[in-house]
Amino acid sequence: NAGVTQTPKFRILKIGQSMTLQCTQDMNHNYMYWYRQDPGMGLKLIYYSVGAGITDKGEVPNGYNVSRSTTEDFPLRLELAAPSQTSVYFCASTQGGAKDEKLFFGSGTQLSVL
Amino acid sequence: RKEVEQDPGPFNVPEGATVAFNCTYSNSASQSFFWYRQDCRKEPKLLMSVYSSGNEDGRFTAQLNRASQYISLLIRDSKLSDSATYLCVVIFTASKLTFGTGTRLQVTL
Numbered sequence: 001n002a003g004v005t006q007t008p009k010f011r012i013l014k015i016g017q018s019m020t021l022q023c024t025q026d027m028n029h030n031y032m033y034w035y036r037q038d039p040g041m042g043l044k045l046i047y048y049s050v051g052a053g054i055t056d057k058g059e060v061p062n063g064y065n066v067s068r069s070t071t072e073d074f075p076l077r078l079e080l081a082a083p084s085q086t087s088v089y090f091c092a093s094t095q096g097g098a099k100d101e102k103l104f105f106g107s108g109t110q111l112s113v114l
Numbered sequence: 115r116k117e118v119e120q121d122p123g124p125f126n127v128p129e130g131a132t133v134a135f136n137c138t139y140s141n142s143a144s145q146s147f148f149w150y151r152q153d154c155r156k157e158p159k160l161l162m163s164v165y166s167s168g169n170e171d172g173r174f175t176a177q178l179n180r181a182s183q184y185i186s187l188l189i190r191d192s193k194l195s196d197s198a199t200y201l202c203v204v205i206f207t208a209s210k211l212t213f214g215t216g217t218r219l220q221v222t223l
Binding site for chain 2: 035041043045088090103105107108
């Protein structure tokens, strides 16, 4: 199993550009999450999904969109990149919800918006 | 008051020392608690779950105090390889996970 795979690892965007961060998992997990981590800060939840076709906002959803057409994939879309979206983005998954199970994280995407 | 608070450190300790971190949380209805380890520029990885009865994994001991609403992590006989940031995670529901900002540990020779 590859676990949780995120692409790209690094990306530089200009203000106003758009991009999609890809996240896929091969563990048949129901729950998937997108977090961002700013320097010296904890992880903040952007969006999450409890299964294919179901998504919901987290703590900091503004400026982002997600979709979950399959169990495996949970892409994160930035439509109009802003400098405030410069951060490290982590995708994570767990089978039945993180209450009792560990989160499996992808290796992260370092995004800079200039 | 923040939902989850941690002392950011850094904690600089010599090899072999014992070091303890605390993490306080504000929501008394929180259900599950974990410690994660994060190396520089890497993804967080689960270190251990935290239970009221306490749990131990080798040199690491985690404890939950529900009455005072904090969790703790004790590392005995610190190794250089323990140098990392330690994140506490407090879970209210499957979608309501709150990460602390992390406590940075630097173990030196």
